[in-house]
Amino acid sequence: MTATWSDPLAAQLLSIFSGAPFAFSELALTLFARQYERCAPYRRYCDARGKTPETVTDWREIPHLPVTAFKHARIYSGEGQPAHYFETSGTTQGAERRGRHYFERLDLYRACSRPVFRRFVLPDLPDGARMPMLMLAQSPAENPRSSLSWYLSQQAEAFAAEFDWYVDSHGLRLSALEAALRQAEGPVALLGTAFAFVHLVDSGLRVQLPPGSRVMETGGFKGKSREVSRDELYRLIRQALGPDVICINQYGMCEMSSNGYDQTLVSGSPRKAVPEWVRIRMLDPETLAEVPPGQPGMVAVTDLANLYSCAFLLTQDIGVQYPDGFEILGRAPGAEARGCSIAMDEFLRANQQSSGGDGA
Numbered sequence: 001m002t003a004t005w006s007d008p009l010a011a012q013l014l015s016i017f018s019g020a021p022f023a024f025s026e027l028a029l030t031l032f033a034r035q036y037e038r039c040a041p042y043r044r045y046c047d048a049r050g051k052t053p054e055t056v057t058d059w060r061e062i063p064h065l066p067v068t069a070f071k072h073a074r075i076y077s078g079e080g081q082p083a084h085y086f087e088t089s090g091t092t093q094g095a096e097r098r099g100r101h102y103f104e105r106l107d108l109y110r111a112c113s114r115p116v117f118r119r120f121v122l123p124d125l126p127d128g129a130r131m132p133m134l135m136l137a138q139s140p141a142e143n144p145r146s147s148l149s150w151y152l153s154q155q156a157e158a159f160a161a162e163f164d165w166y167v168d169s170h171g172l173r174l175s176a177l178e179a180a181l182r183q184a185e186g187p188v189a190l191l192g193t194a195f196a197f198v199h200l201v202d203s204g205l206r207v208q209l210p211p212g213s214r215v216m217e218t219g220g221f222k223g224k225s226r227e228v229s230r231d232e233l234y235r236l237i238r239q240a241l242g243p244d245v246i247c248i249n250q251y252g253m254c255e256m257s258s259n260g261y262d263q264t265l266v267s268g269s270p271r272k273a274v275p276e277w278v279r280i281r282m283l284d285p286e287t288l289a290e291v292p293p294g295q296p297g298m299v300a301v302t303d304l305a306n307l308y309s310c311a312f313l314l315t316q317d318i319g320v321q322y323p324d325g326f327e328i329l330g331r332a333p334g335a336e337a338r339g340c341s342i343a344m345d346e347f348l349r350a351n352q353q354s355s356g357g358d359g360a
Helices: 006-017 024-038 041-046 068-071 107-121 147-159 174-182 194-202 231-242 338-351
Strands: 084-087 098-103 131-136 160-165 189-191 216-217 246-251 260-263 268-275 277-284 296-303 312-322 325-331
Touching: 006 024, 006 107, 041 131, 041 147, 068 131, 068 312, 107 147, 107 260, 131 147, 131 174, 131 194, 147 160, 147 189, 174 194, 174 268, 189 194, 194 216, 216 231, 231 246, 277 312
Parallel strands: 131 160, 131 189, 189 216, 216 246
Antiparallel strands: 084 098, 246 260, 260 268, 268 325, 277 296, 296 312, 312 325
C-alpha cells in the first residue's frame, strides 16, 4: 500500500489487519477516549450514562451506541472532513431517515476487509490464484452509497479472475447470469444479498456448477416481498446450482467496517467468527447486561476498525454466543428490544439541544 499514515492509531490498525499482535482492551479504551473527544453526539450520550474515559476502566463498560443513532446525527470521529460516506438501506423509514457511515479515508476500510474475506470465503484458493466472481448486487457506479457494492468491488479487485454485476436498476439480470453460469469451466463465487438469491431460485434456473463453487450471501430480507429461512434458502440454492455448492453467510451492516462469517470452509462449523479486532457480546434485551453463553441476547459489537465513526455499537439483532462462535437468530421484535429503545431514547434526549447533531 502506498498511502502514508500520519495518524499513529490508523497505522497501528493497519499493522493489526496484517497480523501484528495487540492488546484488545488497551486499544479499545484508547479508541473510546478518541471518539468520546471527537464525536459530540456520542460524547453527550456517554455523559448521560455517566461513562467517560476517566471513569471507564474495562472495555466492556464502554457504552454501545444504538445503530439507529446513525439516522439521527453525524457520527464522525475523523480529524478532517469525511472523504466519503455510505448510506443504510432506509427501507423502513424512507430515504430521509437513511443513516450515514462517514469515513475520513477508505483505504483503512479496504485493508480490514480483504484478509478476512480471504480467510473465510476463499481459504482453499492457492496463493496468487483468482476465482471468477458473479456479483448479485448493483455496481458501485449504479449505487455509490452502498457499502455492500463497494465491499464487493474491493474483493473483486483483489481476488477475482473476472467479474460482473448482475443486478441493475431493473432487478436481476437473469439471462446474463444464466449464460455466465453455464459457461463456467471451474469453481465460481456468487456474492450478493439473500434477496437476490431468492429471485434467482424463484426464476426456476437449474445449473450444475463445477465443484468448489460457492455462494456468499449477506442477508437483506428487510422490507422485501417474501422471506424464507436460511436453511430453506440454502436448500433452494443447491437445488438451482448443484448439491455441492458451498453456502456462507456474512454478518455485517453499513454501520460496521468489519464482518462476521460462517466458518463453513475454515472448521466446518456453521457458527460465525469475526476477526481479532472485533468482539461480539450478547446483552439482555431489557437491562443490557451481558447474558451467559448459550442464551439469546441483543448483539453488541466492538469493531476497532470503525476508527472514523463509533467502534461500539448496539444492533437490533438477536444472537447466541457459543465457545466456537455465534449465531444470529434474527431481528429483535419490538417488545424484546426495550433495552435498545431505552438506549436510543437516552441518545436522543442527550442530543436534543444540539444544532443538527453534527459531531462538532
